[in-house]
Amino acid sequence: MAMKIAILTGAGVSAESGLGTFRDKDGLWTKYDLNEVATPEGFARNPSLVHEFYNARRRNALEASHNAAHTALAALQQSGRHDVTLITQNVDDLHERAGARGVIHMHGELMRALCAACGHRWDAPEAMHPQDPCPACTAARTRPDIVWFGEIPYHMDRLAGAVETADLFVAIGTSAEVYPAAGLVEIARGETLEINLAPSARANAFDTHRYGPASEVVPAWVA
């Protein structure tokens, strides 16, 4: 029976592709101060530092390959067996490189640039610099097209609608520590499933759970 499925992924789905998570023992936020590199205030104080941080993550993402979890989710979406909405907190493009389409990047994309003056967006060069001019208004206010802490996530209405009306909401590879993403399980009216390496901070809010590495558990769940 075809179902409406809304899937939310986090850093755990890209961990086995070599892209570090944020809060695990050697996670990004143990090496960098998120207030320095992932807030509008940090960018205003030191745009070069922030660009260096995202230039390094962009290089890592370009060198990485998608894994079996990305492949299984793209296959599920592209099979047409169910109506699948793929929402991600991840700023990498590994879902797309695995064949997924119309992925909702609620926290932005590493491969995109944004002009803080006119709002124009374009494909990011591998390395970005504060003085890079905007192709539309020539202002030198270029930032990574990323949603930082304190900023409103992208596509909130669309993704909230998909989660609310889904027969099944699945959260994969997320610690459920960052809001409003971590609160989406609260608005899900259908069945809810958590797939993760270990119970997340909102594990109790889910009906069912499957624990283990995403590259093993996700293909098994999709099959």
Ligand SMILES: CC(C)NC(=O)[C@H](Cc1c[nH]c2ccccc12)NC(=O)[C@H](CCCC/N=C(/NCCC(=O)O)S[C@H]1O[C@H](COP(=O)(O)OP(=O)(O)OC[C@H]2O[C@@H](n3cnc4c(N)ncnc43)[C@H](O)[C@@H]2O)[C@@H](O)[C@H]1O)NC(=O)OCc1ccccc1
């Ligand atoms: C720290 C936290 C307490 N702070 C927040 O939540 C803040 C403030 C806040 C708002 N509401 C609240 C309510 C309560 C408390 C605080 C708040 N939220 C905001 O500022 C948000 C903006 C947040 C977005 C910030 N930007 C990111 N990313 C882009 C940058 C970048 O990437 O550099 S957040 C960033 O961190 C989050 C990290 O979480 P995860 O992806 O889950 O990664 P994590 O490392 O934590 O966990 C990995 C998991 O994977 C598992 N795992 C590891 N390996 C594997 C494996 N192999 N297989 C399977 N699982 C695995 C691990 O066990 C673990 O569970 C992601 O969202 C990621 O995108 N904006 C906002 O609220 O605006 C107003 C508003 C309110 C309502 C409606 C509209 C607007």
